[in-house]
Amino acid sequence: MNLWLTIVGMGLVTYAIRLSVLVFVSHTHLPGAVRDALRFVMPAVLFAIILPSVLYVGEDQSFELTLGNQRLVAACFAATVAWFTKSVWLTVATGMAALWLLQWAW
Amino acid sequence: MSGVRAQLPLLLGVAPFGMAYGAYAIESGLSAGLAQAMSAIVFGGASQFIGVQLIASGVPGAMLVLATLLVNLRHLLYSASLAPHVDHLSARWRWLLAYLLTDEAYATSMQRYRRDDASPHKHWFFFGAGFALWVTWQLTTSLGIFLGAALPDSWSLDFALPLTFLALLMPVLTSRPALAASVVAGLVAAVGFDWPYGIALVLAIGAGLAAGVALDRALGGGAEERAFDVEVS
Structure with a gap:
C-alpha cells in the first residue's frame, strides 16, 4: 500500500513539474537569462x-x-552515423548492430 | 498524424527501453500491477528506472519522491520553453499536453514549432507525438513485465535509449556554446555518477546551461537560434 x-507521489511531482510553466506561469514573466538558458536544455x-x-x-x-568498453565503442560509432545521417532510425539500428557484433566477437 | 509519424523513429529506441524497464521492475521484485502503474502514473523512463532501483534497495518513500523531483526537474525547462507556443490553447489542452511532455515529445514538438509556417494546429502534432509515445511506453512495459526474465541481458535492449538520445543530440550541436553546454553537462553527470538520488543529473544540467550561456555571451550571442533545426526522419 505504501x-x-x-x-x-512520484507521479504528482512529475506532473506538477510538467504543468508548471505550461499552465500556471505566463512565459512573458520569464527573465531574459532564463530564456537564454532554455536554448541549451x-x-x-x-x-548528461x-x-x-x-x-x-x-x-x-x-x-x-x-x-x-563495448558500449562506449558502439556509441562512438553510432554518434558518427548520427552526425552524418541525422537519422534516429539508422543511428539506433547501426548502434545496436555494432554492440551485438562486438559482444559476439569478444 | 504527422506528429505520430515524426515520432516513429524515436519509438524504435523507446520500445526496447520500455521492455527493459518492465523486465527490470519484475526482476527487482515489484508486482506487475505496480510496475505498470508506474508507467501510467509517472510516465518518465529515467525516473522510473531510478524509482525501481530505490524501491528495491528499500529507500523510504519520501526520498523516492524527492529523487523523482530532481531527475524530472529538466521537464521544468521543457515546460518553460514550450509555454509560448501553447499560450493560445484552452486550459484543458495545456493540462493534457503537460501530461504527455517527455524528452522525446519535447524534441519532436520543438522541431515542429521552430518551423516557420504559422499553422495554428501545431499542438495536434505535439499531441500525436506524445500520445504515440504514451501508447508505446504502456504496451512495451506490459511486454517487458510479461516476458520478464525471458529477455536475455545479452540483448542489451536498454542501449537503445542512449542511442536515440545520441541521434537527437548530434543535430543540436550547431554552435560552440551548445557544444560547451553538452560537454560540461556530460562530464559533471559522469563524475557524479555515484552521487545519490539523481543529484548529479540536476547539477550537470545546471552546469551545462551556465557554460552555454557564458560562452554565448562571450561570443556575442545569437548563435543559437537554429538550435532546434533537427531532422528526425
Whole structure:
C-alpha cells in the first residue's frame, strides 16, 4: 500500500513539474537569462544522460574508459552515423548492430 | 498524424527501453500491477528506472519522491520553453499536453514549432507525438513485465535509449556554446555518477546551461537560434 502511495507521489511531482510553466506561469514573466538558458536544455540534458550510461557499464556499473568498453565503442560509432545521417532510425539500428557484433566477437 | 509519424523513429529506441524497464521492475521484485502503474502514473523512463532501483534497495518513500523531483526537474525547462507556443490553447489542452511532455515529445514538438509556417494546429502534432509515445511506453512495459526474465541481458535492449538520445543530440550541436553546454553537462553527470538520488543529473544540467550561456555571451550571442533545426526522419 505504501509503495502505491509512493508511486502516486512520484507521479504528482512529475506532473506538477510538467504543468508548471505550461499552465500556471505566463512565459512573458520569464527573465531574459532564463530564456537564454532554455536554448541549451537539449544539448545539456541529452549528453548528461548519454555519457554516464556508456562510461559505467556491466553488471556492477563500473567505470570503464577503454577500448574494451563495448558500449562506449558502439556509441562512438553510432554518434558518427548520427552526425552524418541525422537519422534516429539508422543511428539506433547501426548502434545496436555494432554492440551485438562486438559482444559476439569478444 | 504527422506528429505520430515524426515520432516513429524515436519509438524504435523507446520500445526496447520500455521492455527493459518492465523486465527490470519484475526482476527487482515489484508486482506487475505496480510496475505498470508506474508507467501510467509517472510516465518518465529515467525516473522510473531510478524509482525501481530505490524501491528495491528499500529507500523510504519520501526520498523516492524527492529523487523523482530532481531527475524530472529538466521537464521544468521543457515546460518553460514550450509555454509560448501553447499560450493560445484552452486550459484543458495545456493540462493534457503537460501530461504527455517527455524528452522525446519535447524534441519532436520543438522541431515542429521552430518551423516557420504559422499553422495554428501545431499542438495536434505535439499531441500525436506524445500520445504515440504514451501508447508505446504502456504496451512495451506490459511486454517487458510479461516476458520478464525471458529477455536475455545479452540483448542489451536498454542501449537503445542512449542511442536515440545520441541521434537527437548530434543535430543540436550547431554552435560552440551548445557544444560547451553538452560537454560540461556530460562530464559533471559522469563524475557524479555515484552521487545519490539523481543529484548529479540536476547539477550537470545546471552546469551545462551556465557554460552555454557564458560562452554565448562571450561570443556575442545569437548563435543559437537554429538550435532546434533537427531532422528526425
